[in-house]
Amino acid sequence: MTLYKERVLPSFVALLPLVLLLPTAYFTLLPFNELAGLLLGPLFLAAILVSIFFAAPVIEVANDEIAVGDTEVPLKFVSKITIIEAKDGFEERGVRLSPAAYARFQMGVKTMVKIELSDPDDKTPYWLISSKNPQGVVAAFEAAKKN
Numbered sequence: 069m070t071l072y073k074e075r076v077l078p079s080f081v082a083l084l085p086l087v088l089l090l091p092t093a094y095f096t097l098l099p100f101n102e103l104a105g106l107l108l109g110p111l112f113l114a115a116i117l118v119s120i121f122f123a124a125p126v127i128e129v130a131n132d133e134i135a136v137g138d139t140e141v142p143l144k145f146v147s148k149i150t151i152i153e154a155k156d157g158f159e160e161r162g163v164r165l166s167p168a169a170y171a172r173f174q175m176g177v178k179t180m181v182k183i184e185l186s187d188p189d190d191k192t193p194y195w196l197i198s199s200k201n202p203q204g205v206v207a208a209f210e211a212a213k214k215n
Contacts, residue, residue, distance in 0.1 A: 072205060073129075076127060081176055089112055090110065125198075129205060129208035145185050146185060151202040160180060161180075168191055181196075
């Protein structure tokens with residue numbers, strides 16, 4: 069049973085540069101066909117937005133596991149979940165990031181969740197994932213641990 073599910077989409081501000089695709093397509097295709105530039109610009113923009121939506125990671129906490137995208141780990145191997153605030157995110161993604169960690173960041177999302185693992189057969193020390201609602205992830209994890 070799924071206790072929590074979140075699709076971590078980029079922030080609106082991070083998507084604003086995509087608006088430049090409209091005049092770029094128009095002016096690129098203008099020498100050939102003005103109508104093509106007017107029609108293909110919005111079509112390119114829509115295709116990119118759809119691909120961003122489906123490529124966005126999905127965080128899912130169930131009774132027995134936590135999954136991010138296609139990667140999952142049983143809850144019995146999760147020792148601790150910590151919320152990483154925006155002010156600490158730069159260091160966690162940079163100088164403090166372990167090369168062996170599983171990291172899944174999303175453009176424009178500054179808050180993260182650090183999921184520490186205790187699996188003796190897995191060399192991954194922790195997962196570091198972006199989340200717009202890290203409190204929801206932690207609350208779902210604690211509710212699943214109680215069950």
